[in-house]
Amino acid sequence: MLSINNLTYHIGGRTLFENASLHIRPRDKIGLIGLNGKGKTTLLRLIAGEYQVDGGDISYSKECTLGFLNQDMLSYESEKSILNVAMEAFGEALVIKEKLDRILTKLESEYSDKLVEQLTSLQEEFERLEGYVIQSKTEEILEGIGFSTADIHKPLRTFSGGWRMRVMLAKLLLEKPSLLMLDEPTNHLDLPSIEWVENYLRNYEGAIIVVSHDREFLDNTISKTVEVDNNQLVVYEGNYAFYKEEKILRREIQENTYQNQQQQIKQTERFIERFRAKSTKAKQVQSRVKALDRMDKVEKVEDSNAAINFRFSLKTRSGKQVLELKDVSKAFGDHIIFDKTTAHINRGDKIALIGANGKGKSTLLRIIAGSEKIVGERKEGHNVIKGFYAQHQLEALHVDNELLEELKQSGSGKTEQELRNVLGCFLFSDDDVFKKIKVLSGGEKSRVALAQTLISEANFLLLDEPTNHLDFISENILIQALQQYEGTYIIVSHNRHFITQVANKIWYIEDQQVKEYPGTFEEYLYWQHNLSSKSEKQTEKQVEKPGKAKKGKKVRENNTEQRDSKKKVEVLENEIMLLEEEKEVLETAMAKPDVVSNPEELQKFTQKLMELNSLLDEKTEVWEKLLSEQ
Numbered sequence: 001m002l003s004i005n006n007l008t009y010h011i012g013g014r015t016l017f018e019n020a021s022l023h024i025r026p027r028d029k030i031g032l033i034g035l036n037g038k039g040k041t042t043l044l045r046l047i048a049g050e051y052q053v054d055g056g057d058i059s060y061s062k063e064c065t066l067g068f069l070n071q072d073m074l075s076y077e078s079e080k081s082i083l084n085v086a087m088e089a090f091g092e093a094l095v096i097k098e099k100l101d102r103i104l105t106k107l108e109s110e111y112s113d114k115l116v117e118q119l120t121s122l123q124e125e126f127e128r129l130e131g132y133v134i135q136s137k138t139e140e141i142l143e144g145i146g147f148s149t150a151d152i153h154k155p156l157r158t159f160s161g162g163w164r165m166r167v168m169l170a171k172l173l174l175e176k177p178s179l180l181m182l183d184e185p186t187n188h189l190d191l192p193s194i195e196w197v198e199n200y201l202r203n204y205e206g207a208i209i210v211v212s213h214d215r216e217f218l219d220n221t222i223s224k225t226v227e228v229d230n231n232q233l234v235v236y237e238g239n240y241a242f243y244k245e246e247k248i249l250r251r252e253i254q255e256n257t258y259q260n261q262q263q264q265i266k267q268t269e270r271f272i273e274r275f276r277a278k279s280t281k282a283k284q285v286q287s288r289v290k291a292l293d294r295m296d297k298v299e300k301v302e303d304s305n306a307a308i309n310f311r312f313s314l315k316t317r318s319g320k321q322v323l324e325l326k327d328v329s330k331a332f333g334d335h336i337i338f339d340k341t342t343a344h345i346n347r348g349d350k351i352a353l354i355g356a357n358g359k360g361k362s363t364l365l366r367i368i369a370g371s372e373k374i375v376g377e378r379k380e381g382h383n384v385i386k387g388f389y390a391q392h393q394l395e396a397l398h399v400d401n402e403l404l405e406e407l408k409q410s411g412s413g414k415t416e417q418e419l420r421n422v423l424g425c426f427l428f429s430d431d432d433v434f435k436k437i438k439v440l441s442g443g444e445k446s447r448v449a450l451a452q453t454l455i456s457e458a459n460f461l462l463l464d465e466p467t468n469h470l471d472f473i474s475e476n477i478l479i480q481a482l483q484q485y486e487g488t489y490i491i492v493s494h495n496r497h498f499i500t501q502v503a504n505k506i507w508y509i510e511d512q513q514v515k516e517y518p519g520t521f522e523e524y525l526y527w528q529h530n531l532s533s534k535s536e537k538q539t540e541k542q543v544e545k546p547g548k549a550k551k552g553k554k555v556r557e558n559n560t561e562q563r564d565s566k567k568k569v570e571v572l573e574n575e576i577m578l579l580e581e582e583k584e585v586l587e588t589a590m591a592k593p594d595v596v597s598n599p600e601e602l603q604k605f606t607q608k609l610m611e612l613n614s615l616l617d618e619k620t621e622v623w624e625k626l627l628s629e630q
Helices: 040-048 071-075 082-107 113-128 131-144 161-175 191-202 215-221 240-275 279-294 361-369 403-408 416-425 430-434 442-454 472-484 496-502 521-537 549-590 599-629
Strands: 002-011 014-024 029-033 055-060 066-069 179-183 207-211 224-229 232-236 321-332 335-346 350-354 375-380 386-389 460-464 488-492 505-510 513-517
Touching (some): 040 066, 040 179, 082 161, 113 131, 131 191, 161 191, 191 215, 215 240, 215 496, 240 279, 335 361, 386 442, 403 416, 403 430, 416 430, 442 472, 472 496, 496 521, 549 599
Parallel strands (some): 029 224, 179 207, 350 505, 460 488
Antiparallel strands (some): 224 232
């Protein structure tokens, strides 16, 4: 479907790819990984034709169509509703719908055989393009990635960049290109939406290339891993977990081969040095010199497992109770976020705050930080020193400062060598410390901001999506730093691997309350699974207990009412389904030429369709009312 052959590309005098090759088959599910700055996004832009190759070529089959989700889409604006923006994926069908509407309007005043023929032809084409179901398909995908039914009719411009990115993702999924390219798609998704996208991509009929630093997401969606390494595209025939194991094996083989070759080189060099001056050995010496020149040198294995070698100290230890929220309420207009909720944070708590977007996680973080007005009581403990990291802090970095200077200005009081050690922990070594902030990538800026937060000597950290834009090595460094951190922290994150490694308590927001699970993320998932299983197995029948006849009678009456209501809902659902099927049959019949060409017959069908729609509306209204009362 797509072939990359001997690709060479340079940027700013730096080589990103040198004779790199890759072949993508029609149903390949590829995870593109590698350190930040190695060229992952650049490769996607080269494939998309946004950049031109310096050498080699990228060839496409005739049936290859491309869809590319990239971070530039964050700034896309439109006055249209997000439903209409996403439905732009069906461009051809929408053009035909406009033509159909015009012809139907004309037929009301000027009937002609020519118009009827055009109508019939367009209806057939519209049906072939599945035009009658494009809105329901669009709504399904938008709701799958986190939009409420009310949201989908709001203008795109009223949403933040992250939510706009979701709309662009929905549009791409609806377009169904034969090659779908996604650059960090999980950065702006919450856990339920990530799981929905995982399931969608697993069943996607085309090929996908995903750039992601979410290990769980990669393991759940890809079947092949391609690593950008040493200017090449190295293929591993498995998901990320397979890649990790296979990479260790390959490194061991390479290390052994390297050591054997080094030994061979030393022996050859000793022979040359020993017998260089002897004329009787001149031929053999020259033969070995040529052999060394012709030898393909095996690269030395570089250790890519960075480790923290610096301990992040605390200025002072906090009191046992770090923070208490008591009967806290918060609302934005009529939208209630919290209603008299209570929560406690104790010294040593490592809390992960999880859940769907829109539930109030960021609001809760601001309440904890003391920057959000509330009704209720927020009580901070003794000697609490806060450090706050959020994505907007990347914009607060002084772009004209060098890295070292930026950390000096953070007020930690550390020596230059200590700051160099910190920057080294975050993969800035040697002359990197003199780079200006403005030349850094998004991931590099994230590392600088995280380093600032961790050297602040705060004993209570608030971290909002700290792994966004971090590659695997940088994420591992942050995990190590937090595992050795002796203070308290609360983290908002949708990165499941990260949460598993750093949290000893899980917070989630439910029914306008902050709720806590006192254990790790894995334990929380196990508990939730068991909770769901028990809920599904619960029977509707309640057993009457001795001595509680009245209560039992009331329970039975309530259960009877619930069963009757549920029965009515089921009956209505069946009736609605049959009516919708009848409507679909009727609409298909109306599109037939012998009906369209007969005004009297067409009028009968139209009248019947209006009656069906009216009946459907009545049944649906009753069904919705019953559901709301349950």
